[in-house]
Amino acid sequence: MADTLTATALTLKDIAREAGVSLATVDRVLHNRPGVRPDTVRRVKAAIERNAFQPHVAAAELARSRARRFAFVMPAGPNPFMQQIEAYLGEMSAWLSARRLGVEMVATDVFDPSVLAASLETLSGDYDGVAVVALDHPGVRAAINDLVDAGTRVVTLVSDVPSSRRHHYVGIDNIAAGRTAGALVGRLVGQRSGKVAIVAGSQGLRDHSERIFGFSQVMASEFPDLSVLPVLEGRDEDGRSEQVLARLLGRHADIVGLYNVGAGTQGVAKALSDAGRGKQVVFVGHDVTALTRRLLLQGVMDAAISQNPGHEARAAVRVLLALARGEPILREQEKIRIDIVMRDNLP
Amino acid sequence: MADTLTATALTLKDIAREAGVSLATVDRVLHNRPGVRPDTVRRVKAAIERNAFQPHVAAAELARSRARRFAFVMPAGPNPFMQQIEAYLGEMSAWLSARRLGVEMVATDVFDPSVLAASLETLSGDYDGVAVVALDHPGVRAAINDLVDAGTRVVTLVSDVPSSRRHHYVGIDNIAAGRTAGALVGRLVGQRSGKVAIVAGSQGLRDHSERIFGFSQVMASEFPDLSVLPVLEGRDEDGRSEQVLARLLGRHADIVGLYNVGAGTQGVAKALSDAGRGKQVVFVGHDVTALTRRLLLQGVMDAAISQNPGHEARAAVRVLLALARGEPILREQEKIRIDIVMRDNLP
DNA sequence: CTCAAAATGAGTTGCGTACCTCAAAACACC
DNA sequence: GGTGTTTTGAGGTACGCAACTCATTTTGAG
Numbered sequence: 001m002a003d004t005l006t007a008t009a010l011t012l013k014d015i016a017r018e019a020g021v022s023l024a025t026v027d028r029v030l031h032n033r034p035g036v037r038p039d040t041v042r043r044v045k046a047a048i049e050r051n052a053f054q055p056h057v058a059a060a061e062l063a064r065s066r067a068r069r070f071a072f073v074m075p076a077g078p079n080p081f082m083q084q085i086e087a088y089l090g091e092m093s094a095w096l097s098a099r100r101l102g103v104e105m106v107a108t109d110v111f112d113p114s115v116l117a118a119s120l121e122t123l124s125g126d127y128d129g130v131a132v133v134a135l136d137h138p139g140v141r142a143a144i145n146d147l148v149d150a151g152t153r154v155v156t157l158v159s160d161v162p163s164s165r166r167h168h169y170v171g172i173d174n175i176a177a178g179r180t181a182g183a184l185v186g187r188l189v190g191q192r193s194g195k196v197a198i199v200a201g202s203q204g205l206r207d208h209s210e211r212i213f214g215f216s217q218v219m220a221s222e223f224p225d226l227s228v229l230p231v232l233e234g235r236d237e238d239g240r241s242e243q244v245l246a247r248l249l250g251r252h253a254d255i256v257g258l259y260n261v262g263a264g265t266q267g268v269a270k271a272l273s274d275a276g277r278g279k280q281v282v283f284v285g286h287d288v289t290a291l292t293r294r295l296l297l298q299g300v301m302d303a304a305i306s307q308n309p310g311h312e313a314r315a316a317v318r319v320l321l322a323l324a325r326g327e328p329i330l331r332e333q334e335k336i337r338i339d340i341v342m343r344d345n346l347p
Numbered sequence: 348m349a350d351t352l353t354a355t356a357l358t359l360k361d362i363a364r365e366a367g368v369s370l371a372t373v374d375r376v377l378h379n380r381p382g383v384r385p386d387t388v389r390r391v392k393a394a395i396e397r398n399a400f401q402p403h404v405a406a407a408e409l410a411r412s413r414a415r416r417f418a419f420v421m422p423a424g425p426n427p428f429m430q431q432i433e434a435y436l437g438e439m440s441a442w443l444s445a446r447r448l449g450v451e452m453v454a455t456d457v458f459d460p461s462v463l464a465a466s467l468e469t470l471s472g473d474y475d476g477v478a479v480v481a482l483d484h485p486g487v488r489a490a491i492n493d494l495v496d497a498g499t500r501v502v503t504l505v506s507d508v509p510s511s512r513r514h515h516y517v518g519i520d521n522i523a524a525g526r527t528a529g530a531l532v533g534r535l536v537g538q539r540s541g542k543v544a545i546v547a548g549s550q551g552l553r554d555h556s557e558r559i560f561g562f563s564q565v566m567a568s569e570f571p572d573l574s575v576l577p578v579l580e581g582r583d584e585d586g587r588s589e590q591v592l593a594r595l596l597g598r599h600a601d602i603v604g605l606y607n608v609g610a611g612t613q614g615v616a617k618a619l620s621d622a623g624r625g626k627q628v629v630f631v632g633h634d635v636t637a638l639t640r641r642l643l644l645q646g647v648m649d650a651a652i653s654q655n656p657g658h659e660a661r662a663a664v665r666v667l668l669a670l671a672r673g674e675p676i677l678r679e680q681e682k683i684r685i686d687i688v689m690r691d692n693l694p
Numbered sequence: 695c696t697c698a699a700a701a702t703g704a705g706t707t708g709c710g711t712a713c714c715t716c717a718a719a720a721c722a723c724c
Numbered sequence: 725g726g727t728g729t730t731t732t733g734a735g736g737t738a739c740g741c742a743a744c745t746c747a748t749t750t751t752g753a754g
Contacts, residue, residue: 009414011739011741012740022703022704023703024702024704024705024744025703027741027742028701029744033743035700036702037700038578052444054441054445055445055740056446056447056741057433058405058446058447058739059405059709059739059741059742060742061707061741062405063411063740063741063743064741064742065742088522092677094401095677097399099404100403130676133632147475150695176691179691180689183689183690183691184689187535187649188537190538191537191538208752214691218691302534311680314677327442330661332438335694336693337655337686338692339686340689340692342530343530343688344523344529344565345524345684345685358709359711368732369733370734371732371733372731374711377712378712382730382732384731384732385733389734403710403711405710405711406711406712407711407712408717408739409712409738410710410711410738410739411712412712412738412739463702613702
């Protein structure tokens with residue numbers, strides 16, 4: 001009836017006794033310090049395994065006096081999504097200080113590889129962990145690898161650099177996000193046939209191009225009655241997005257679906273409304289902000305694909321902390337889901 | 348450029364000096380122990396406020412030696428959703444034991460108020476915290492209140508008892524979940540008109556009736572072309588669900604939508620398939636299990652409304668721990684979202 | 695067998711808090 | 725002023741581990 005999940009509370013001393021060695025030797029093994037015969041290492045590790053021993057995290061944390069410092073390298077300038085991440089980190093401040101963790105924001109131009117790489121290089125040695133919104137570029141990859149080699153824990157945030165040796169990626173699978181957007185547009189358009197427009201920031205951005213790829217894949221394979229128009233580039237700016245979309249709407253009267261891949265949502269919505277086609281066109285975009293929330297409630301947007309920024313911020317901190325402590329990562333917990341947000345499940 | 352988020356690392360000794368009292372007095376104030384003049388209490392609290400002092404959680408945890416014990420009171424018998432919660436708790440075992448936390452499962456008949464209440468009473472005193480899948484009933488409410496009065500922290504899990512004095516509810520808003528299901532069915536049906544069927548476990552269950560309420564609300568107000576048929580009760584069993592639905596499908600050729608409120612999904616799917624209407628009827632249900640995953644991939648189910656069981660398990664533990672430690676709860680983090688899961692964003 | 699190097703034991707200190715005891719001081723009351 | 729009560733101070737111990745020193749034992753090479 002009452003089924004217990006946790007082990008008994010052994011201490012290092014118990015492990016030492018079990019392995020027939022002294023506390024000092026267990027300590028050496030536990031921290032990979034030199035001067036222990038391979039055979040002894042094995043005996044100690046066996047004792048640890050056998051008892052499923054976990055060092056008491058509170059005791060370990062207390063003993064190592066030194067506070068941990070993490071850096072968050074984020075885009076400079078006004079990006080609502082990034083501001084949300086920063087805000088959620090702010091909400092954690094009591095949590096952080098109760099654990100004597102220091103989190104510092106470093107603003108930089110993440111779109112310029114050399115600037116970003118240089119920013120990363122300056123962090124070396126000063127921090128126990130770094131979270132970075134990274135551009136996928138050889139220079140950046142090298143900078144990340146240097147940090148890792150210097151013993152800093154690195155997680156990529158929102159945008160990944162899979163070819164680097166970063167310890168973890170906190171963000172969504174953008175191809176799947178694009179596929180989800182495609183399925184939604186296709187299903188919500190229903191029986192109608194017609195054309196589908198795509199507005200992106202730039203196809204040079206990895207996350208945008210991956211989303212477009214996934215979207216197109218689904219449209220081609222599952223919704224043959226819908227034809228996808230060439231991708232418009234709005235550079236994530238409202239004005240330009242509005243302009244290019246307005247022109248396209250003028251030329252095609254049979255547009256039934258619209259996928260906005262990045263930002264510039266305000267402009268996209270305005271072009272739709274001005275053309276008087278807000279209700280006929282199925283409009284799917286990304287992220288839940290004050291604006292998209294309003295558009296969803298008004299029925300202008302039909303769905304938003306979202307990655308929970310609060311979750312991303314907290315997951316990044318937790319992952320960095322677990323890495324620094326040598327604790328296992330709860331993969332399931334730290335995985336960022338692709339949220340489908342419609343009017344009735346607005347968070 | 349580098350903007351720091353966290354406070355400096357003061358200790359109790361610093362606070363004592365600031366307030367002009369001894370460590371012992373600060374300790375008395377911090378733990379609401381008697382024997383301190385009101386005026387002195389004020390001075391100490393002021394010093395704490397002024398410095399935004401947070402006790403070092405690791406030190407506090409270490410000092411109080413006594414391990415914490417939590418109990419999870421869950422339904423006995425084979426319920427896949429509950430089994431998932433249990434499995435996720437199992438995945439946390441390393442995390443738990445590194446913090447010297449004991450989590451025990453208590454299986455009981457949560458559908459019988461008196462049995463459930465009795466189970467809760469037996470826990471009094473033995474646990475620092477209790478998470479319970481609770482039926483909303485006066486006897487249960489009283490049992491919960493008794494636990495709270497005895498100093499045990501209580502969170503309701505999945506199913507709430509809002510009228511009790513439980514400290515926290517970990518679960519979704521079921522009315523909103525029903526609304527979301529309704530919006531999905533309506534939108535995915537598209538231009539067609541016809542009838543919509545509802546299969547529930549029992550309308551006596553609070554979560555089921557709330558979901559039906561939300562679903563009907565949306566259908567009535569936003570999809571006037573769809574008419575909702577009377578609710579079928581399948582008691583969350585496959586056989587009975589299949590039987591009642593098969594009969595209904597036989598009587599109505601114009602069913603275009605189906606909402607399965609609870610379990611019994613296997614039977615519902617079978618009735619649909621056997622009638623050869625798997626593809627024409629928009630089928631929305633709850634929870635991501637091995638079965639619903641398969642049905643989504645096959646295209647039999649169109650969407651699943653899901654509350655992440657892993658998140659619920661971990662949130663319950665974190666909330667109980669925060670309550671026990673007197674730490675603030677990260678509301679945003681512990682809030683359970685209503686996930687819309689379609690084929691392309693299957694977790 | 696000898697000797698240096700490697701491996702190990704034994705012990706100390708400190709981290710910041712909880713929890714406890716005992717004595718001293720301050721206070722209230724008659 | 726004396727009495728009893730309340731408030732405060734001072735100090736200690738313990739929690740489990742990290743990080744260190746130094747002495748001692750074991751090992752392997754010559």
